[in-house]
Amino acid sequence: MKNALTILLFPLLFANPLFAQKTEFDLNRTLKSDKPAEIKHKVATFVNENKGTPLALYLEALTEPKAQQAVDKYIELLTKFPDSLQAEDATFRIGQYYFSRGLYIAARKYFLGLVEKYTQSEYADDAMYLAVACLMASRKYESANTELLKFLSKHPGSPFAKLAKKDLKEIKSTTNGKYAKLKPRDSKGRFTLQIGAFSKINNALNFRTNFSKLGVSTKIREKKRNGATIYTVTVGSFDNRESAEKFGNRFQKRYAVPYRIVSKN
Structure with missing residues (x-):
């Protein structure tokens, strides 16, 4: 059975970027020796000298x-x-x-x-x-x-x-559903929250999928901007900007995602 020091050092240090720097202490070479006594000695020597x-x-x-x-x-x-x-x-x-x-x-x-x-x-x-x-x-x-x-x-x-x-x-x-998922009020309002914009449809779909896994219903809208196609991801439908902003603040606080209030037309 390998010495505990070998087990400790090998996975934590061997491929660790902390030691990509050039030093007189060649850790990778030391570990490749697979000799616990040698590892312990070289580490101790390096520490004492530095x-x-x-x-x-x-x-x-x-x-x-x-x-x-x-x-x-x-x-x-x-x-x-x-x-x-x-x-x-x-x-x-x-x-x-x-x-x-x-x-x-x-x-x-x-x-x-x-x-x-x-x-x-x-x-x-x-x-x-x-x-x-x-x-x-x-x-x-x-x-x-x-x-x-x-x-x-x-x-x-x-x-x-x-x-x-x-x-x-x-x-x-445990809480009997007290902290239920945040859901926007369903309406046929004039405003919605834009939470993402992508030049590629696949990126927009992946973004929407991530929120679907969290129980958040979103929509993808296609827009033309300066001759290019943009795919926006939106959530909710609101009668006025005040209700949209109120929900948007709660949404951003919970999911750490910024938003813009945009017209659905």
Whole structure:
């Protein structure tokens, strides 16, 4: 059986972009040796020779066997090197630690911080869902319901999408449907909300499908603009701009999608 250090380091570091930088510490080559003793020795040597650098501090935290002490080192990394390559990963790991300890307020703080600061992070959907999981664990169902809908709208292909849908069903069952899906009043009004515009019909269809999965009925309208065809996605039908704006504000708050009030003609 492989040493626990090998199991820990290999999947987390081997293909990690944090280590794409050129350093005297050839991590990829070290891991390919598949010799736990050699890995441990080389990591320790690098750390000792590069004290005070973010990478050395990160490796110290990553290889620290005691969870609390590892988290302390990650927090030290964020304090000293908030903009380092390793800060993003450290933020996620701190959130995971607090979540595993049942400290949901602290965990949610780090997950939300990651989503806000690292918008293109590979952890973005993981952190966003886990932030909602903190609300679920704290039985804050109204906020969780809203954020789950936003999550599914933003990350429909996430591995956590199925769990998010199950959570919505659980909320509905637990609260007797108190936080039902937002639906516009059905009328033959003159106004509607435009929530998307695309030059290709397939993109518009995919956008509409994402909302259909959330139970939101939308329509695709074809328009000519400066000689080009635009496919807009709209939701609702309203008698006046006031009612359209009232619904639009609620819609944007729940699904984090901007809108425009447009005439249906």
